[in-house]
Amino acid sequence: MFDKILIANRGEIALRVIRACREMGIASVAVHSTADADAMHVRMADESVCIGPNSSTDSYLSVPAIVAACEITGAQAIHPGYGFLSENANFVQILEDHDITFIGPSAAHIRIMGDKITAKETAMNLGIPVVPGSAGGVPDFETARKVGAEIGYPLIIKATAGGGGRGMKVAKDESELEIAFRTARSEAKAAFGNDEVYMERYLQKPRHIEIQVFGDGKGRAVHLGERDCSLQRRHQKVFEEAPGPCITPEERARIGKICADAMAELKYIGAGTIEFLYEDGEFFFIEMNTRLQVEHPVTEAIFGVDLVREQIRVAAGEEMEFTQENLKINGAAIEVRINAERLPNFAPCPGKITQYHAPGGLGVRMDSALYDGYKIPPYYDSLIGKLIVHGRDRNEALARLSRALGELIVDGVDTTVPLFHQLLAEPDIQRGDYSIHWLEKWLAKTYG
Amino acid sequence: MTKNSHDNDVAFIQALAELLNKNDLTELSVVREYGEDDSLEVRVVKQATVVHAAPAPVVAAAPVAAPAAAPAAAAAPAAAATEDPASHPGALPSPMVGTAYLAAEPGAEPFVKVGAQVKEGQTVLIVEAMKTMNHIPAPKAGTVKRILVDDGTPVEFGTTLMIIE
Numbered sequence: 118m119f120d121k122i123l124i125a126n127r128g129e130i131a132l133r134v135i136r137a138c139r140e141m142g143i144a145s146v147a148v149h150s151t152a153d154a155d156a157m158h159v160r161m162a163d164e165s166v167c168i169g170p171n172s173s174t175d176s177y178l179s180v181p182a183i184v185a186a187c188e189i190t191g192a193q194a195i196h197p198g199y200g201f202l203s204e205n206a207n208f209v210q211i212l213e214d215h216d217i218t219f220i221g222p223s224a225a226h227i228r229i230m231g232d233k234i235t236a237k238e239t240a241m242n243l244g245i246p247v248v249p250g251s252a253g254g255v256p257d258f259e260t261a262r263k264v265g266a267e268i269g270y271p272l273i274i275k276a277t278a279g280g281g282g283r284g285m286k287v288a289k290d291e292s293e294l295e296i297a298f299r300t301a302r303s304e305a306k307a308a309f310g311n312d313e314v315y316m317e318r319y320l321q322k323p324r325h326i327e328i329q330v331f332g333d334g335k336g337r338a339v340h341l342g343e344r345d346c347s348l349q350r351r352h353q354k355v356f357e358e359a360p361g362p363c364i365t366p367e368e369r370a371r372i373g374k375i376c377a378d379a380m381a382e383l384k385y386i387g388a389g390t391i392e393f394l395y396e397d398g399e400f401f402f403i404e405m406n407t408r409l410q411v412e413h414p415v416t417e418a419i420f421g422v423d424l425v426r427e428q429i430r431v432a433a434g435e436e437m438e439f440t441q442e443n444l445k446i447n448g449a450a451i452e453v454r455i456n457a458e459r460l461p462n463f464a465p466c467p468g469k470i471t472q473y474h475a476p477g478g479l480g481v482r483m484d485s486a487l488y489d490g491y492k493i494p495p496y497y498d499s500l501i502g503k504l505i506v507h508g509r510d511r512n513e514a515l516a517r518l519s520r521a522l523g524e525l526i527v528d529g530v531d532t533t534v535p536l537f538h539q540l541l542a543e544p545d546i547q548r549g550d551y552s553i554h555w556l557e558k559w560l561a562k563t564y565g
Numbered sequence: 566m567t568k569n570s571h572d573n574d575v576a577f578i579q580a581l582a583e584l585l586n587k588n589d590l591t592e593l594s595v596v597r598e599y600g601e602d603d604s605l606e607v608r609v610v611k612q613a614t615v616v617h618a619a620p621a622p623v624v625a626a627a628p629v630a631a632p633a634a635a636p637a638a639a640a641a642p643a644a645a646a647t648e649d650p651a652s653h654p655g656a657l658p659s660p661m662v663g664t665a666y667l668a669a670e671p672g673a674e675p676f677v678k679v680g681a682q683v684k685e686g687q688t689v690l691i692v693e694a695m696k697t698m699n700h701i702p703a704p705k706a707g708t709v710k711r712i713l714v715d716d717g718t719p720v721e722f723g724t725t726l727m728i729i730e
Contacts, residue, residue, distance in 0.1 A: 182662050
């Protein structure tokens with residue numbers, strides 16, 4: 118096992134890793150920019166190193182600075198957290214060359230999943246379902262009819278050269294195909310000077326369902342069920358829950374096994390997330406994140422596991438502590454992301470925290486690097502905390518979330534807390550009935 | 566007196582000392598009323614005395630804070646009295662995290678010694694990061710007044726390496 122780990126990150130996720138290190142008896146090294154000299158992760162770690170100026174390009178994203186910090190402190194391994202260098206294959210390659218262990222997957226796996234096309238091809242080869250579509254351009258209507266029958270309706274016809282919604286037409290069934298196909302082609306011709314189009318199954322109200330996977334790098338892998346992260350604004354998740362309110366145990370077992378088997382075949386090491394669009398019982402691969410996710414605590418809550426501890430263990434060459442058989446779901450968990458942002462436009466709102474009070478009590482977890490008097494610097498992400506609640510069932514978790522949000526005090530800056538009070542009053546949220554479009558539509562309706 | 570207000574007092578005195586230096590003043594006195602029987606009285610005076618700070622003598626006059634009278638101020642250690650090399654106008658901060666070396670290789674003559682005259686752009690030491698030797702140039706011509714790191718010392722971004730004026 119490692120004696121000392123460097124955390125190449127800041128904010129709540131740096132604290133998350135420091136906490137796991139402390140419980141494992143491993144010394145922790147915080148790195149920080151000049152703007153973060155007074156940050157909580159610097160205060161909480163056993164050692165700290167200033168690695169650069171305010172700009173993250175020259176500090177948290179600077180590979181030479183982080184490697185040098187590792188060398189002067191004698192840290193044997195680096196935990197990248199999420200964001201920053203966590204999915205940078207070149208960084209991982211350099212660490213391998215410097216005999217520093219990266220607590221995460223191999224550079225090769227990061228590279229494969231970091232490229233949209235190779236990721237999709239790899240997923241297909243591993244038996245992971247992807248959105249059905251034509252293999253390439255569809256030259257004429259006769260071919261379009263054949264392809265349509267294969268991939269199923271509704272489908273969408275898109276310009277190969279396209280973008281921005283032009284040259285895109287939806288056909289709900291075969292009777293609409295001919296008009297849709299011909300207008301898509303003429304629009305594509307007019308807009309892009311190229312009338313080549315391709316076809317894909319069209320998802321109307323999909324949910325974002327992601328499967329947590331974990332591998333030991335030696336061919337053993339498990340899944341830890343799903344998280345529903347459909348509530349998003351501009352592709353940013355704001356509210357995540359596990360288990361997914363619409364996923365049946367059978368669906369979970371089926372897609373979970375596909376994902377775990379795929380990771381075992383890849384000999385994937387550590388934590389990963391396979392993201393899907395889900396509609397009417399079908400899963401369609403979007404991408405794979407080769408790292409710990411922001412929303413990992415909801416999975417930890419329902420399975421009673423410590424994913425960061427497990428990441429550190431397998432990175433050190435130890436055995437995975439869990440097996441598929443002993444991973445059992447207990448209750449329901451919800452996470453909300455507290456951002457320093459002003460509603461309704463979600464404008465970033467840096468500033469000084471005049472008072473911070475974290476909620477507590479049964480089933481409440483607050484992961485945050487805030488403290489009284491802390492100044493949120495304007496240079497980084499606006500996430501200032503994650504409130505995670507766990508209940509025996511979804512209704513208990515919802516009630517607990519409402520109660521805990523009421524206890525939370527963050528004074529001095531605007532936050533997204535009022536949004537969650539409003540969401541909890543919505544019958545759709547209470548029922549768990551929402552798609553990836555729900556939040557954007559609700560925001561447009563509520564705030565105009 | 567809680568630790569927090571003690572820290573605030575120290576910060577307040579430090580801010581006064583900086584104000585004194587920045588505006589080229591020689592004396593500044595302030596009384597802060599916090600409440601009944603709770604006040605802070607501070608007098609900050611700059612004297613033309615020579616303060617000796619290890620390892621090398623400092624020629625420049627250092628700002629001296631003289632916290633007076635009030636118990637709160639008395640409890641504050643002479644924090645502002647110790648000179649911070651980083652605030653020195655001739656301070657050379659490390660542009661990167663790494664290991665500082667004073668000579669090109671072990672056993673060789675150091676690039677510069679205290680008292681040496683340096684030209685702008687002349688290499689005064691090396692900071693090694695990721696096996697790369699980064700030559701650190703003198704930001705301006707002058708005399709090396711202090712060398713604040715030993716050969717082979719780990720340095721952070723911003724660590725004061727030398728004072729050149």
